[in-house]
Amino acid sequence: MIKYYTTYVNDSKIINYKYPQKRKNGKKSCVVRGVYDIETNNEEGKFIVGGLALNNGNESGDTREDYNIIFVNKPYLILQEIYKHSQKLGGKNRFEIAIHNLMFDIQSLLYNILEKGKIKYKESSKFGRQDYNTYSLVMNERKQIYSVTINYCGVDILFWDTLKLYPAPLKKLSEVYQLKNYKLEAGEETYNCNSFKEFCDNKVNVDYLVNDLLSVAELVDRNYYKMKTASANAWDSLQKEICTNLGLRKKGDNIIKTVIDFWGNAKLNDYCLPGYNGGFCYANPKHTNKIIKDVIHLDINSSYPNAMDKIYFPLTHKTSKKIESDRFIVYCKGDFKLKSGSFPTIKHPFFMNQYLDHYKGDMLITDIEYKRIFKNYDVTKFKIIEVMNFPKCERVLSSFVQKNYEVKQNATGFLREKAKLNLNSSYGKLAEHHNGQCYEAYINENESILRFRISQETINLISTEKSRCVIWAMFITAYAREKLFRCMDILGDTFLYTDTDSIFTTMPLDELKEKFKSIGEEIDDKKLGAWAIEGISPYFKSIRAKCYLKTDNKYGKDDIHRLNYVVAGYNGKDLINGYNDVNIDEIDEDTLINIFENFKIGRKVYDKETSVQCDFGIKQVKILSEFEICDKVNNFEFCKSLKVV
Numbered sequence: 001m002i003k004y005y006t007t008y009v010n011d012s013k014i015i016n017y018k019y020p021q022k023r024k025n026g027k028k029s030c031v032v033r034g035v036y037d038i039e040t041n042n043e044e045g046k047f048i049v050g051g052l053a054l055n056n057g058n059e060s061g062d063t064r065e066d067y068n069i070i071f072v073n074k075p076y077l078i079l080q081e082i083y084k085h086s087q088k089l090g091g092k093n094r095f096e097i098a099i100h101n102l103m104f105d106i107q108s109l110l111y112n113i114l115e116k117g118k119i120k121y122k123e124s125s126k127f128g129r130q131d132y133n134t135y136s137l138v139m140n141e142r143k144q145i146y147s148v149t150i151n152y153c154g155v156d157i158l159f160w161d162t163l164k165l166y167p168a169p170l171k172k173l174s175e176v177y178q179l180k181n182y183k184l185e186a187g188e189e190t191y192n193c194n195s196f197k198e199f200c201d202n203k204v205n206v207d208y209l210v211n212d213l214l215s216v217a218e219l220v221d222r223n224y225y226k227m228k229t230a231s232a233n234a235w236d237s238l239q240k241e242i243c244t245n246l247g248l249r250k251k252g253d254n255i256i257k258t259v260i261d262f263w264g265n266a267k268l269n270d271y272c273l274p275g276y277n278g279g280f281c282y283a284n285p286k287h288t289n290k291i292i293k294d295v296i297h298l299d300i301n302s303s304y305p306n307a308m309d310k311i312y313f314p315l316t317h318k319t320s321k322k323i324e325s326d327r328f329i330v331y332c333k334g335d336f337k338l339k340s341g342s343f344p345t346i347k348h349p350f351f352m353n354q355y356l357d358h359y360k361g362d363m364l365i366t367d368i369e370y371k372r373i374f375k376n377y378d379v380t381k382f383k384i385i386e387v388m389n390f391p392k393c394e395r396v397l398s399s400f401v402q403k404n405y406e407v408k409q410n411a412t413g414f415l416r417e418k419a420k421l422n423l424n425s426s427y428g429k430l431a432e433h434h435n436g437q438c439y440e441a442y443i444n445e446n447e448s449i450l451r452f453r454i455s456q457e458t459i460n461l462i463s464t465e466k467s468r469c470v471i472w473a474m475f476i477t478a479y480a481r482e483k484l485f486r487c488m489d490i491l492g493d494t495f496l497y498t499d500t501d502s503i504f505t506t507m508p509l510d511e512l513k514e515k516f517k518s519i520g521e522e523i524d525d526k527k528l529g530a531w532a533i534e535g536i537s538p539y540f541k542s543i544r545a546k547c548y549l550k551t552d553n554k555y556g557k558d559d560i561h562r563l564n565y566v567v568a569g570y571n572g573k574d575l576i577n578g579y580n581d582v583n584i585d586e587i588d589e590d591t592l593i594n595i596f597e598n599f600k601i602g603r604k605v606y607d608k609e610t611s612v613q614c615d616f617g618i619k620q621v622k623i624l625s626e627f628e629i630c631d632k633v634n635n636f637e638f639c640k641s642l643k644v645v
Contacts, residue, residue: 032089034097035067035217036078036159038105039199039209047196048108052078053213054085054095064181067217069210073196075109076116079152086155095157100170100216102161103145109159110137110148110441111450121440123455124149130156139439139452162216164229167421174215176417177222181214224414234426241400261316263469272470274349275329275364276431279500280481281353281545282343287496288542291596295496295504295540296512297552298523298531300483302405303501305423306529307479309401313472314390325389329474330370333362334382342376343488345369345481353545368478372485388471400426405528431473483521487531490515497542503531504540504548537561538584541596549599551584551592563587565599 035053053067070081086092099105113119113135122134130136130151138146148159166173174183186208193199200206225233239256248255257263300306314327323330338344338357346363348354362385365373373379400422407419438455480501487503488495494507505512513523516531524530535552538561542548546568553561561584584592 030094032086032092032095033217033220034082034095035213035220036097036099036105036109037209037212037216038075038108039205040108047073047193047199048075049073049196049199049209050075050078050108051209051213052081052097053217054082055217056085057089064214066221067214069213071200071206071209075112078109079113079150079157082157083153083155093155095155097157097159098162098216098220099159100162100166100212100219102148102159102163106145106148106159107450110135111443113150114441114443114450119150119152121455123438137439137441137452139437143452160228162219165223165225165227165233166219167230170212170215173219177219177414179215179218181211181218183215184208184211224418230421231425231428234422234424235429237404237422238397238400238426238429241403242396245394245396245399259315260469262314262471266468269468269470272329272364272474273431275366276470276474276477277347277481278477280345280484281499282355283497283542283544283548284343284495286493288544289600290541291593292496292506292540293538295506295537295550296509297534297537297550298503298505299534300480300501301524301526301528301530301532302401302423303480303483303529304427304476305401305405307476307483308397308427309395309405309528311395311397311475311479312393313396313475315392315394315396317388317390317471320387320389322384323387323389325391326367327390327393328367328370329364329388329390329471330367330384331362331364331386332382332384335360335380336373336377337380339376339378343485345372345376345485366474366478368475368482372482401528409526427473427476430469430476432468483529486519487516487521490519496540497548499546502534504537504542504550509533539592539596541599543600549596561585563592563595 033055035051037051039049039051040047050072052070052072054070055066056068068085070078072078072081082095082097086095119133119135122131122136124130124136130149132151132154135148135150137148140146145161146164147161150157150159168176171183173179174181184207186205193202193205226236227233242256246256246259248259262268312327318324336346336356336359344355344357346356346359348356404419404422407415408423411419439452440455441450441452443449444451484498484501484503488498491503491505491507491512494505495503496506497504507515516523522530523533525532535550537550537552539551540548541550546566549563549565551561551563562581563579563584564581579587579595587595
């Protein structure tokens, strides 16, 4: 039976799961682990319950015995508790506190710290080390908090995000990893409490938060990885495989750099970056804004890993004024006008998911795209400016993909999840941006809202000199796009929509299989690089890229058809009257058709989480920002005289 002990500190009630214990001799470590989580009144944010679990030095092998748990109603108090815990454990001055979805839970603490005014902003002198009573934080290019480091009375506290290591909801992770402290369901009373005391007086609420803390603690304790992000761990595995395939004795980026002459060359990577494009996303204008019936939805099984498996990657290069090898990247210019009946493949240089019927200017493309440009466009005034020829190429990534894909298909639990993360995360490191930035948090005086600004002496914290190789990334995405293009060619007017690794078409299934077979494409649910039938939609409507509505079922799995939509950046339900993911048998035919007819350009929707003040910090709510679903750019308005220098 679990017992809870209550004490009072600085007029703030604290719940202890059990008393801290002194660290045993011989059990010392440099870093003390911890976990932090918060709960609030869900509707109004009237109060905050900050849950803190700190490793107490027992190391018994039982998560509950290893951790001491404290509840506070003022986030700032967790710093005091960490400091006291440090003294109990012999003066440890380095703590790592894990938060599953740090972006949300850390904000109440930052707000509370700024209100107190005792801990000031200052960039760390070196990674993980702060000056006395200062803090620093790192955000990525999407303005998501990457990590926060706080020095409180000489104790350095790093807050890091386990969501970046285990990118899945905690409930799913509990199932996959069979955690002892399984995430519990919240009771109605959890979100209807009106005070910290009311929350803590109910054992259901307390158990709910305790199990949240202990499940994350268990993930950290059982962590089989070296790094703190899924992509870093995937890259660590990939570079070892590269070294093995190249016959290198040592393993690491520096060794790869000595063998591949352009690897990690910052100037060359920056030169190639304008030629790097991600997935192709396109709605066939012949069918947009129309309700289409009987649509087949296909997905490629692991599209980018398939490209990594198939491509012969360059290992060395030489620059010249003409094409001399089968594998090359060409810097060229010309006047490109789309052929009648073809689809555009030249991406607008400024606007995402805009493709141009007419383009006049410079471009940097791989040999894969070079052939496609002349296939889809009439080209005049064409001139080659410079060519990077690659005479030596090998399939150096194939073994990495094959090994992980086999594990993904045949293993279960941790091994399968690790293989999936390796396949999905490794490629991204090749085109990684210099996107780690130091930011300063501040409270907007007029709105009492937590905001962030780039620090005056900002530095790039993500080193790309070793792991970055935009040249390889260019070939991977180009290969994946060309695979889509070949299928779009064969589908003709039955093609409706595509996004990176998916295609929607009205071609009957038997004919589709024959057409795909004629160009060497397979339809298979499991084979790497083959097309899987994701679903069949009785109704489908696309408006533009990243904006469509469908009724579908999982092909071969059930007969229930559900209403689903995709609108980039939007996760609400009001767009289709709250019917998202609802069985369409529960919607009468007139209502269903009306929903599809009203799904159109110009409908205003509300999005983006923003923060509002509550009693002891802030919470996020979806209320303030607004955007409009519309075609803001007409392709022809920008392409008539567009020139990219």
